[in-house]
Amino acid sequence: MEKFKEITDFKNKKVLIMGLGINGGGVGSAEFFATIGSKVTVTDLKTEKELKKSIKKLEKFPQIKYVLGKHKEEDFKNNDLIIKNPAVPQNSPFLKIAKKHKIPIHTEASLYFLLTPSYTIGVTGTKGKSTTSNFIYRILKKKYSARLIGNIGVSLLKSLLTLKAKDIVVAELSSWQTESLIFAKKSPQIAIITNIKKDHLNTYKSFFDYKKAKFLIAKWQNKEDELLLNISLKKDYQKFARLLKIKSRVSFYSYKKSFERKLRKFGFNFYGKGMVENAICAYKIGKIFGLKDDVIFKTLSKIKPLFGRLQLIKIKDGVKWINDTCSTNPFSTKISLSSFKNKVILISGGTDKELEFHELAKVIRKKVKKLILIPGSATEKLKKELKKLNYKFEEVKNLKEAILVAKNYARENDIVLFSPASASFELFKNEFHRGRQFVALVRKLV
Secondary structure (H helix, E strand, O other): OOOOOOHHHHOOOEEEEEOOOOOOOOHHHHHHHHHOOOEEEEEEOOOOOOOHHHHHOOOOOOOOEEEEOEOOHHHHOOOOEEEEOOOOOOOOHHHHHHHHOOOOEEOHHHHHHHHOOOEEEEEEOOOOHHHHHHHHHHHHOOOOOEEEEEOOOEOHHHHOOOOOOOOEEEEEOOHHHHHHHHHOOOOOOEEEEOOOOOOOOOOOOOHHHHHHHHHHHHOOOOOOOEEEEEHHHHHHHHHHHHHHOOOOEEEEEOOOHHHHHHHHHOOOOOOHHHHHHHHHHHHHHHHHOOOOHHHHHHHHHHOOOOOOOOEEEEEEOOEEEEEOOOOOOHHHHHHHHOOOOOOEEEEEOOEOOOOOOHHHHHHHHHHEEEEEEOOOHHHHHHHHHHHHOOOOOEEOOOHHHHHHHHHHHOOOOOEEEEOOOOEOOOOOOOHHHHHHHHHHHHHHHO
16 A cells, blocks of 8 residues: 655556535545646546536646546556545445555545644534634734635645645544544644534434544644643543543633623624634634734634624614524524524524434524424424424425515514524535525525
């Protein structure tokens, strides 16, 4: 099995990208290898028509070969390296063929950590990882050459083309990316876990396996590295530190009212305690890197919410319309609802990920004055829990109808929150497509 240690090692090597993805998940990897002179083949079970947008992004690389609508066994025997898309299951029979023929298998994340010249801060968690990553990046930019990459929308591998040793990288990592670090046996110098709640149980065998995937971010840290955890993970840390033999220094952070008061004085304009916790985590990283309090607080006060994360879209007739499409599980929507003092008008529902909805139903009863549900398998589960509580809701056929119902119901000082608590695949391509639809419809109809 060939070992790769430098970017130049891949020149003229045959690289198979397994999974291009309709959302372009493999595009960055294909671009990276085509740019450095590898012989690239992309294989995906989806058809050329389904992958049209992703393929178009690679049209400046005519040398890339495509095997679409199927996989060929010979491709998993005759290449020098396979890059596995996170969506590809570990037990894929084609990966078994590659292993049998001793073909190295990596993911974008594992290869990044094998090759990066830069000090890296890795951020994962069920909720808050994007916002926390952005907070840390914006703070570090005040003093250092900082880069923000990863699950937030910037290819880990493609970033290697421009990264330098002096750069400090903030990398947002999904659970599929953190568990793939086993291929490299490398971890970030600072690892952060914002929280772990039930999610993606449609792809993980158990909640334990999902937690383990998150804690793998720290497995290969050394004694000088840092692991920063939300205080809610203290018991889990004790368990997984033993199981995974985690050696790094650990510290914890938690919400503090005094910190929020100071933050608000500077003009911090995010909703809820969850966002304050994210800011506290970023503050701790800022202090590790020697930034002064005033610089950190002033920086945090100037940041605006990321797309789809408690993002204020419009104020019309005293009604606030908020896009929270990135709340793709019940826990996330619970946190979002707790961010508001008064009861809200909630638009929710979507595709199930084998999650439970009874706790969310209880919070809805307390925090929601009007509930509007769009269709989906998760919606059906939520309805059952709401009926047990004798809570009334209104069902609609689509997002447009939901917005019109909310518009007619809302009065001055109301908040209309779009927080689906679920995935989106029955009506939309992904949560971002769903969010863009919501924003466009609100701007058109309200």
